[in-house]
Amino acid sequence: MVWLRRIRQSVMLHSFLHDPVAVGSAIFLLFFLIVGFGAPLVAPHNPYDSASIDVMDSEKPPVWEEGSDERFLLGTDAQGRDMLSTILYGLRVSLIIGMGAVALQAFLGITVGLIAGYGGRWVDTLFMRLADVQLSFSTYMIAIFIGAIVKASLGVGNFERIAVPFLIVVIGLAEWPQIGRTVRASVLGEKNKEYVEAARVIGLPARRIMIRHILPNTLTPVLVISTVQVANAIMSEAALSFIGLGMPITRPSLGSLIKAGFEYIFSGSWWITILPGIVLVLLILSINLLGDWLRDYLNPKLYKS
């Protein structure tokens, strides 16, 4: 239990516990993670099960409104699905896509950043110009472009089946330069330090020096960026879903729920779009606030008491 004691005595935990915003957002995020990934256990209904859905239940308002049904705490959507359950399942889809996309970004970004930074010369120039070119397109433009092609060539029915991995790949590919550039910049700073020279003097091969020695010393900024990038990826997914290139309504994410509900907002059924919207905002906010705290904590230029 040495590690447990280490955690309890760490400066990081102390700094965390003395920042109410960080603690608050962590609690929110943890709550979202638990109910999101535990959706099949927590949710009162299964929105994927079309047999249990009754169209007669459609557009029921939340329980505190007139004409509500007590079976549906947060009301129902246009197809009669329970909003609470749909939001929980949607939250899960959004979280999976967000984290998956960042995992891919981190993998690509770290690999390219390490090779570019350590390799130097033409390798560096090649990869960084590539990143520059890609950053000069907007993420959405790339995603819409690829999305439209894939959707057209596979057909809508097939697209629905691969929607989750597809969105992970598209958002991951579109955003890797952020992490790639950060890693490269840190590698440039680290590679001239003496411990790298010492590792070379010992006779370690370049790949080992990169992965074992330089990489762990460059992970701090990657950690901060990754947190923010999860929020960005979830937003990108929501935006893509909103314009109809994301998750299909049969397996909705938060974004596609907002989109689906948007059509009904003027007919008075505001909850179908507003409720998942609130959840999305809270989720993004808690991730970003936690990321802010992490950045401040890891920034050596700020005084840490």
Added chain:
Amino acid sequence: MDTLLSVENLTVKFRLRQGDLTAVDNVSFTLGRGERLGLVGESGAGKSVTGFSLINLISKPGFIDSGSIRFEDIEITRLSDTAMRKVRGEKISMIFQDPMMTLNPVLTIGTQMIETLRAHVGCSRRQAEAIALENIRKVHIPSPEKRLKQYPHEMSGGMRQRIVIAIALMASPGLIIADEPTTALDVTIQAEIMDLLLELCATEGVGLILITHDLAVVSQVTQRIAVMYAGRIVETGDTQQIVHRPKHPYTQGLLAALPQHSNRQNRLNQIPGVMPSLIKIPPGCSFHERCDLCQDLCREQIPQLNEKSSGAHVACHLAE
């Protein structure tokens, strides 16, 4: 004593925009198995570059222009990158000035030691760990088991330099190049580290090239000295002989500049002027502009290293 390392006419240049700069000029020396040699000189004399060229790791834009470096019958200058990597750490180790910088801050001591060995010798983790423990004991650090799990920041400077030495010894190299190994440490620790190096060279039979500007340290540790000036060796020979009876005016100046050699009331002795920039080394003897004994010959002709009556080799027209 059989020869461990022989360097012949080594010339190292740096390719700059203004043209090639000669950092090490026609340097030759040999080192026997288990022998200890001191490379002495002021900053920029080419000591460190000589040290790095022995493991073919001169930083860009430097390169070995000509000459040969033979280590145990291997011609270092002609090895491929892969073959050179086998030599580094396994046959020749290097210790640097600042132990705060040479250990990776995010890896434990144990990881760094074991990794060094396993990069060269195919052995299991357990075996490597046993050797690591043994080496930590060799450098006189108490409770080695605990140290393996510690990070560099948990140790003091002297302790870290001991660890660095232990890492250098991991693959049982034949030669250790120590580049100013005690400059970053305080005086009492310096002496301890030097004693340790001396002891280990004796017990392990390792050759040592000690690169330093500290003549006092060199005279205690090494058997032979090579004094470098502006990329050339100006005097080389038995340590005691050179320290007590220096022949070259530069060596004489260096020794006279030591605080213990000056009168208590007077200012410290110094050699007038500064070492010439390597971009424009003056013709003839590179030291002539600072030399009290300078004659016309010194301005025209580069003096060669010749054996003098004392047995030392001196590159000076005037020394007998």
